[in-house]
Amino acid sequence: MLSRHLIKHDAIVGYSLSSTVLRGYATAMKQMQGNDTASTPNDWENARPYSELQGPSKYEMIRGVLPGGVFYKKTFIEGMTGMAKKYGDVFRIPAIFGKPEMVLDFNPNDYPIIFRNEGIWPERRSFEAFIYYRKVHREDIFRGVTGLLTTTGEEWAKIRTAVNPVLMQPKNAKLYLNTLLEVNDEFLERIRHIRDPLTLEVPDDFQDDINRLTLESVVGIALNTRLGMIHNNRDNPESKIFLKEIRNLFELSEKIEIKPSIWKIIKTPKFHQLMKTLDTLTVLCNKYIDEALKQIVLDTEGKLTSEVDKEKSVLEKLLRIDRRIAVVMALDMIMAGVDTTSSTLTGILFCIAKNPEKQQKLFKELKNILPNKDSRLTIDNMQNLPYHIVETLHK
Known part of the structure; x- marks a missing residue:
């Protein structure tokens, strides 16, 4: 081996x-x-x-x-x-x-x-059906800019170099703390609403709520936009369609990209379903992106549409580099960020739940910096968290 x-x-x-x-x-x-x-x-x-x-x-x-x-x-x-x-x-x-x-x-x-x-340049195995979608099926939308999801080698390196200052600097993650805290508050409100009053356990379909949390967070960072789909506006038909198509995306991708498929020879029904799902997601994402772009234009005219104490969105920052790359990267963040983040968060919660002694240690550490129910995380008090979740998983 x-x-x-x-x-x-x-x-x-x-x-x-x-x-x-x-x-x-x-x-x-x-x-x-x-x-x-x-x-x-x-x-x-x-x-x-x-x-x-x-x-x-x-x-x-x-x-x-x-x-x-x-x-x-x-x-x-x-x-x-x-x-x-x-x-x-x-x-x-x-x-x-x-x-x-x-x-x-x-x-x-x-x-x-x-x-x-x-x-110097990694040769990544890209999703070939995605490449087909962006270079052939909807070339009219992407026009040669296909993003990080569907590129490799030197082409991937050029895009990665352009977006690295915005996406890959660790310090940038702290800039979106207020946005994420706002999303988390809605998530906690949702938990209080759905948990069993006696056992305090959440329902078996809690994975749906985790998916909503991650999508809301990603959209908040990428576009400085709130969908309210965790609790306040969870019955919005558009949100339901979005989540349904995200799930379809990963289920169909496994059948088309991972399992043996003849779509390169004959366009199969599953392949056409995947193209339709990608069309729906692209339309929805572009709607959110267009609305965010309008807000950015209003801001430049001094209308003060950005919220106080909120960092500029990733989209707005990338617009200074390249408009086409900015739009595609925002699209990639929304479409690719939900399942990956949800899986990671689910795994972390599972490991913490399986190790109650570590959970208690983590709770005590958080209690020290958040002594009251209305205490808030800040950049300063987050510096005093020596016991990290990563350490929890390895001990």
């Missing part, structure tokens, strides 16, 4: 690895094992051939997703975990129906090695 034996191959799909890069893998592995000596020609000579890397055949992949197959009605994680148990931490998925061959690595110790040796 990759973590123990270097695999000799001149192009592992997704990274376009050269023999020089693979030699770098061997050096990095030695360093991680406490050996700081320079690499030698033997690092490459001792590499195992790529042909030894195990994985399912094309027939096994197709049969596996059909009724009665090993992947049938299983999630992507369940399917991949099953293959890791069968083939080891590193295995390959064959090229099929126009999709390239892939190598999957389930050993976290390998990830730093891969990232440090992939070259």
Whole structure:
């Protein structure tokens, strides 16, 4: 496996690895094992051939997703975990129906090695149906600017370099504290409204509320706009459509992008459903973006439409760099930010709930800086939180 034996191959799909890069893998592995000596020609000579890397055949992949197959009605994680148990931490998925061959690595110790040796520009496996949507199906909207979700290599690097000062500076996260506190207040109000008065437990469908929390937060930061969909305006038909289509997006993407699909050969019903879902989300997102743009224009005329103590939206900041990139990045934040953030938050809450002693320690720390019910988080008192949630998860 990759973590123990270097695999000799001149192009592992997704990274376009050269023999020089693979030699770098061997050096990095030695360093991680406490050996700081320079690499030698033997690092490459001792590499195992790529042909030894195990994985399912094309027939096994197709049969596996059909009724009665090993992947049938299983999630992507369940399917991949099953293959890791069968083939080891590193295995390959064959090229099929126009999709390239892939190598999957389930050993976290390998990830730093891969990232440090992939070259100046990462070759990311993009969602090809998304690329089709933005470059072909709705080229009239995107006009060549496809954002970070659907780019790779040098094109990805150019966009990332342009937006990094706004999106990737850790200090920028603190700037949106007031916006997020406002969203969180509505979320707490929702919890008080739906929890059981005796057990104080929330309903089984609480995941829906978490999705609403993350979408409201992302829109607040990206556009400085409140949808009110957590509690105050949760029955808004537009909000319901948005959440429904977000869920459809990820369900259909798994069927089109992850599981074997012939959409590159024949446009399947699922493919057309995905295009329709993306159309609906794009229209809704662009409506929110257009409204935010109008507010920004009014602000420049001195109308003071921005709320007091609120940071300028990501959209407004990116407009100073490039208008087209600003609109697409705001769109990407809204469409891609809900499921990813919801999954992370759900995992954190689950881990805290499973470790009551850590939960109590975290509670005591928060109680010190928020002694009263009406106490508020501030940039200053947030500096006094030595016990972080990340630490909670690892202890």
